Every structure is written in structure tokens, then in C-alpha cells.
Amino acid sequence: MTLKLRCDDYGFECKFILDGEKTVGTIEKLRNHFEEEHGIDYTIEAVTQMITNRGHSLESIRK
Ligand SMILES: [Zn+2]
Structure with missing residues (x-):
């Protein structure tokens, strides 16, 4: 999955x-x-939440 x-x-x-x-x-x-270009130091958890909020399903994400 991409x-x-x-x-x-x-x-x-x-x-x-x-x-x-x-x-x-x-x-x-x-x-x-986000950090390098926009100077915002989000956590991985925050970015993951943002992506799922956009409608991407991440429950099958590979660790
Ligand atoms: Zn950007």
C-alpha cells in the first residue's frame, strides 16, 4: 500500500x-x-493523527 x-x-x-x-x-x-521547511516540530503521533484526519486509513501501517 502506498x-x-x-x-x-x-x-x-x-x-x-x-x-x-x-x-x-x-x-x-x-x-x-514540516520541521525543516516550516519550522514546526510535530510529534510522529500528531502527524499520524493529521494524516488519518485527512481520510487515510493507517491501521494496517507497517512498523
Ligand atoms: Zn511543505
Whole structure:
């Protein structure tokens, strides 16, 4: 399963799109992007919640 995450879906005016496997690593990449590009240090839990709030199902996520 893959996951496509668009930064502008999360409230930023940003063209960053992350396309990856549905794993914690992909969520971590988005988290790192928020920190490096936008200066916001979210926790993994917060980013995971944001992604599920966007309608992505993450219950089958691989650790
Ligand atoms: Zn961004």
C-alpha cells in the first residue's frame, strides 16, 4: 500500500508531495519536512493523527 501526502493538504502553501510506502518511515519524512521547511516540530503521533484526519486509513501501517 502506498500513501500520497501533499503538504498543502496540511495547511501550508507548499508544493511538496510525498509518495511512499505506508510505513512509519514515510510519516517520519513528512514530519521532518514540516520541521525543516516550516519550522514546526510535530510529534510522529500528531502527524499520524493529521494524516488519518485527512481520510487515510493507517491501521494496517507497517512498523
Ligand atoms: Zn511543505
